[in-house]
Amino acid sequence: MEYNRDAAIKAKKLAEKKLGDKDFASAKKYALKAQTLYPDLDGISLLSTIADVYISAEKKVSGEADWYGILGANPGDDDDTIKKQYRKLALMLHPDKNKCVGADGAFQLVSQAWTLLSDKGKRRGRPAPDTFWTVCHGCKMQYEYLKVYLDQTLLCPNCHNPFLAKQSAPPHNLNHQYHSSLSNNRDRFWIPETDPSIASKAANVIQRVNERLKREREQLSPGYGLPCKNRKTEMPIPNRSGNNNTTRELTVFETRKILVNKARKEICRKLNEWLSENKKPPANNVKVSNQTMDIEEPQAMSVPDPDFHNFDSDRTENSFQDYQVWSAYDDDDGMPRFYALVHKVLSRKPLEMKISWLNSKTTAEFGNMEWIGCGFRKTCGEFRVGKFQTNTSLNSFSQKVKFTKTPRGSVVIHPKKGDVWALYRNWSLDWNESVPDHVIHQYDMVEVVDDYNEQGGVSVRPLVKLTGFRTVFCPNTDETEVRKIPKEQVLRFSHQVPNYLLTGKEARNAPKGYLELDPAATPLDLLIHTTT
Structure with missing residues (x-):
């Protein structure tokens, strides 16, 4: 369609402008x-x-650029594949x-990657991930x-059944009927087999740091633990004399960076203590190179525009009323998995509400x-219902x-008829903390057919992407x-x-009777891939 071509x-x-600005993710x-x-x-x-x-x-592997990634190759590829x-x-x-x-700079990076990886001596000297076949x-x-x-019990990406x-x-023949998880998880995990105690200690430190980060987020901004689109936090800024006399708003990325730096120092201090005691490398989601810690910075969330309906118009200051429950974006993959109870709207411009975050320590009901x-x-x-906060x-x-x-006084939330939910596609009763993110973060969109009840559960029908639309x-x-x-199996939800029933009057090509889903709550891979 001509409209699509113009867009x-x-x-x-x-995209060209963002390349010129060196904003490569955008x-x-x-x-x-x-x-x-x-x-x-x-x-x-x-x-x-x-x-x-x-x-x-820009992605760092043991302190260097991801040379394999630059060529679109994997560390396990043979020489001919890398050359091609x-x-x-x-x-x-x-x-x-x-x-x-x-293009010129990209060509230089590709040439540099080939110079390094075609030298077998240098290539052998590069650290290889510790892997196994199953x-x-x-x-x-x-x-x-x-x-x-x-x-560990994992889900097979091919048949979707769990296996040990x-x-x-x-x-x-490595080119026939196999899959390497390293293409999605390269240099994310590095855990030595010889010292599980170090891995366990590192995991405990990271857990404690995460808990501290959560508390500090709450101190910086109520509800900061719920990453959101374009939210800002106001923080004091030192002037040239070192005094905090002025303030400006920090972006989410800047605030997170402050907290991540604090976490880095704490993790480095603890792990370096164990390094000096055990003389063995630490592990579990962290990488240490020359005694310094590399932690990946969080990526800014990018949300495509909807085809027709402006979902932001459904969540303005006037949308909030006393005694409502709202979902809020989480800090995992940015989907709305938190809930807040609005006790009272104190003002609308600027928005100020008395709320409590909802929480639970058990899923025993399921x-x-x-x-x-x-x-x-x-x-x-x-x-x-948690503590009051503004x-x-x-x-x-x-x-x-x-x-x-x-x-x-507790709050109960269940799927209701007409709701739209995202279901974990690969969900299994055997899921635990070892299941990789690329297995977890795959979803199917469904419409709820009837209200949930304890005896019968709940029925859902799949939603199918309409060709030609996002x-x-x-x-x-x-x-x-x-x-x-x-x-x-309700935890699969x-x-x-958020969704909107199109009337056909939104635009000339708006399909009447179809559902438009909010892109801020829809995984990106479902938005960019069209299903026939």
């Missing part, structure tokens, strides 16, 4: 947006490739053939995982699964949710696709998604 051209120009976002809108747009695939090269260069990747990129990015913004007992697919997952990850012989203890968020069931952050909140209150979905009308979620 794609606009997104492409923004450049990638706009390039993907343009590619989704109009895949045949000239040069858009190239822009996306250039952004990928720079993003890999280099030739492909060099041909695309060579300055004599490509005058695109950023096989799914159901479909017999073979996988390569980091050693942290050895003897026991070490097995590597496949004879069985014996150690859900909260493994670090997952509870979004269904009974919640206690909140002024409008952008923390996603939508008003339905609830009931028990005689003892945020428009339609219910699957095939009644055989309706499935029952029993009480024991990840979060509620």
Whole structure:
């Protein structure tokens, strides 16, 4: 459609501007947006490739750029594969053939990566991840995982069934019927087999630091533990004399950076103590190079625009009323998994509310699964009302949710007929803290068919992405696709998604009777991939 082409051209120009500003993550976002809108747009695939090269260069692996990532290769690839990747990129990015913004610098990075990785001596000297091979007992697919997952129950990405990850012989032909988890988790985990006590100590320190971070967030800004879109925190700024005489608003990224620096110092101090005592490397989600700690900075959240409905108009200052429960964005992947009870709206401009965050220490109503203890968020069931606090952050909140209150004052939230929820696609009763993020953060969008009840659970029907749109979905009308979620599996509900029933009057091409989902509560991969 011509409308899509014009929007794609606009997104492409923004991608080029972001490349020039060295904002590579945003450049990638706009390039993907343009590619989704109009895949045949000239040069858009190239822009996306250039952004990928720079993003890999910024990512640090043992203190260096991600040279394999720059070439679009993996550490386990053979020489021929790496050479093919280099030739492909060099041909695309060579300055004599490509005058695109950023192509020259990307070509230099690709050349530098090839110079290093083609030198087998230097390549052998680079630290390789400690991995093992395992096989799914159901479909017999073979996988390569980091050693942290050895003897853990994992979900097979191929058949979606759980299996115990026991070490097995590597496949004879690495190009046939295997999967390496390192393509998604490279240098994220590094846990030595020889000293589990160090890994355990490191994990305990990180847990304590996370708890401290949570407390400090609350001190910096009520509700800060709920990352939101474009929220700011006001902090004092020292003037040249060192006195805090002036103030300005810090962005979420700046505030997080302050807290992460505090965490880094604490973790480094503890781990270096154990290093001096044990002379062995620390582990578990941290990397130590030359006695200094590298912790990945949190990425800013990017939210695509909806196709038609302005969801922000549903959460203005006037949307909040006394005695409401609102969902709020969490600090995991930015989905709305927190809940807040609004006791009283004190003022609207500026917004100021007396609220309590809802919390729960157990999921016993759904069985014996150690859900909260493994670090997952509870979004269904009974919640206690926390302490009163004042909140002024409008952008923390996603939508008003339905609830009931028990005689003892707790709040109960269950899926209701007509609600739209995201379900964990690979959910299993065996999930624990060892399940990798790329397994957890995959979702199916569903519409709730009937209200939840303890005897029958709740029924849902899948939502199907409408071709040609980013945020428009339609219910699957095939009644055989309706499935029952029993009480024991209610934890599979990840979060509620704000939605809007299109009337067809929103725009000339608005499809009447379809549901538009709020992109701020919809995983990005569902927005950029069109399902027929």
